[in-house]
Amino acid sequence: MGWKPVTKVAATAGNAEGATPLNAFDNALLAAGIGNINLVKISSIIPPEAQVVPLPRIKPGAIVPTAYAAMTSEVPGEVIAAAVGWALPEGSGRNGIIMEFHDKATRDEAERTVVQMLEEAFRVRGWRIREMNVAAVEHQVDRTGCAVAAVTLLSDDDLA
Amino acid sequence: MGWKPVTKVAATAGNAEGATPLNAFDNALLAAGIGNINLVKISSIIPPEAQVVPLPRIKPGAIVPTAYAAMTSEVPGEVIAAAVGWALPEGSGRNGIIMEFHDKATRDEAERTVVQMLEEAFRVRGWRIREMNVAAVEHQVDRTGCAVAAVTLLSDDDLA
Amino acid sequence: MGWKPVTKVAATAGNAEGATPLNAFDNALLAAGIGNINLVKISSIIPPEAQVVPLPRIKPGAIVPTAYAAMTSEVPGEVIAAAVGWALPEGSGRNGIIMEFHDKATRDEAERTVVQMLEEAFRVRGWRIREMNVAAVEHQVDRTGCAVAAVTLLSDDDLA
Numbered sequence: 001m002g003w004k005p006v007t008k009v010a011a012t013a014g015n016a017e018g019a020t021p022l023n024a025f026d027n028a029l030l031a032a033g034i035g036n037i038n039l040v041k042i043s044s045i046i047p048p049e050a051q052v053v054p055l056p057r058i059k060p061g062a063i064v065p066t067a068y069a070a071m072t073s074e075v076p077g078e079v080i081a082a083a084v085g086w087a088l089p090e091g092s093g094r095n096g097i098i099m100e101f102h103d104k105a106t107r108d109e110a111e112r113t114v115v116q117m118l119e120e121a122f123r124v125r126g127w128r129i130r131e132m133n134v135a136a137v138e139h140q141v142d143r144t145g146c147a148v149a150a151v152t153l154l155s156d157d158d159l160a
Numbered sequence: 161m162g163w164k165p166v167t168k169v170a171a172t173a174g175n176a177e178g179a180t181p182l183n184a185f186d187n188a189l190l191a192a193g194i195g196n197i198n199l200v201k202i203s204s205i206i207p208p209e210a211q212v213v214p215l216p217r218i219k220p221g222a223i224v225p226t227a228y229a230a231m232t233s234e235v236p237g238e239v240i241a242a243a244v245g246w247a248l249p250e251g252s253g254r255n256g257i258i259m260e261f262h263d264k265a266t267r268d269e270a271e272r273t274v275v276q277m278l279e280e281a282f283r284v285r286g287w288r289i290r291e292m293n294v295a296a297v298e299h300q301v302d303r304t305g306c307a308v309a310a311v312t313l314l315s316d317d318d319l320a
Numbered sequence: 321m322g323w324k325p326v327t328k329v330a331a332t333a334g335n336a337e338g339a340t341p342l343n344a345f346d347n348a349l350l351a352a353g354i355g356n357i358n359l360v361k362i363s364s365i366i367p368p369e370a371q372v373v374p375l376p377r378i379k380p381g382a383i384v385p386t387a388y389a390a391m392t393s394e395v396p397g398e399v400i401a402a403a404v405g406w407a408l409p410e411g412s413g414r415n416g417i418i419m420e421f422h423d424k425a426t427r428d429e430a431e432r433t434v435v436q437m438l439e440e441a442f443r444v445r446g447w448r449i450r451e452m453n454v455a456a457v458e459h460q461v462d463r464t465g466c467a468v469a470a471v472t473l474l475s476d477d478d479l480a
Contacts (some may be wrong), residue, residue: 061367
């Protein structure tokens with residue numbers, strides 16, 4: 001693996017308005033506490049040895065593999081949601097799995113969908129879920145809004 | 161380069177159904193033998209020193225730069241395809257090139273298109289192709305299906 | 321951070337025609353001087369310690385975190401543009417910010433939009449801009465065209 005070892009995994013979510021869709025995304029990342037780092041999109045596995053922790057302070061500019069869902073809308077009044085869920089398996093040496101969801105939806109709907117996706121991902125692998133969590137957020141659009149949910153994969157060097 | 165050196169390059173393809181588009185993608189990755197690693201999408205170069213090998217076993221959770229094409233459909237009966245092709249140049253010190261294709265198409269159509277894309281990529285560079293290969297797959301959708309084809313860039317540390 | 325330290329940041333832009341949208345993208349990257357490296361898309365921060373430089377020669381196949389905007393079109397006569405802007409903050413220890421824009425638009429429109437996006441990004445952070453630049457390009461489509469603009473994050477190992 002080209003990266004330093006991933007030792008910690010942390011989830012977060014945030015929502016915001018912005019002058020443009022990309023600014024709304026930037027502002028939602030700031031609200032989620034990950035606005036000043038570089039996200040590299042991954043699909044979407046928690047390494048076996050990683051530990052799930054609350055979001056720590058991360059060095060500005062760190063390049064962080066991240067599974068994330070983002071939903072942007074410019075339709076006033078629309079309710080949008082983003083969710084990430086992660087589940088860890090029973091047994092050792094097996095990876096965890098992350099699922100993402102974003103849509104015109106409520107937070108509840110996003111959470112339920114992510115849970116179902118995780119359950120299928122474990123069912124097809126023949127694994128049992130030891131622990132499951134979801135980070136989700138909804139946003140009612142004023143003019144240009146964004147909801148984002150993310151699971152960051154962190155190495156010790158990324159921590160501020 | 162921030163990654164450990166890429167020493168091996170391996171292609172694969174797979175297809176599957178799933179309860180949601182993301183689960184179908186996850187299941188297609190499992191079918192392709194890369195369902196338990198983190199894919200980081202790249203565009204789309206084989207380093208000069210890398211060796212093309214059959215897909216090895218990769219450590220769960222490894223973070224792997226990957227050129228991939230994925231096509232998901234929820235239209236029953238539809239035929240979808242994904243293909244990746246790669247070509248290596250004559251002469252030394254030059255990189256190889258990867259091209260991706262996904263669409264409502266057959267495997268044959270996907271393969272032909274990727275070959276044409278590679279030929280243009282070499283023509284515009286003024287290089288000659290020493291070796292060319294394609295990994296492709298088609299899928300006829302039952303309810304929610306996905307076809308995926310990928311070229312993974314591996315370092316020695318990624319191997320299980 | 322899993323990558324080698326980012327020491328240099330360089331922007332570029334290019335445009336081209338191609339036989340397919342992906343070939344047009346490949347050709348636009350070649351025109352921009354980054355056609356033989358692997359781009360890994362990031363969102364979109366300049367590490368505090370990095371220095372902005374003219375685009376250096378980069379090793380073929382290097383895996384380079386890059387913030388980029390790309391616009392492809394198959395509508396003859398259409399004018400498309402891509403722009404990246406970056407701004408560095410007053411004060412020390414703070415990261416710079418990159419914004420991307422692509423659309424059916426002129427180069428001027430793309431540049432103006434990116435500047436506004438950067439200004440908002442600094443306003444919401446409560447930071448002042450010390451230095452701001454934009455790399456942008458427009459392309460009038462003949463058959464299949466692409467405009468691309470990119471900010472590459474480079475480590476010393478990436479340089480040829």
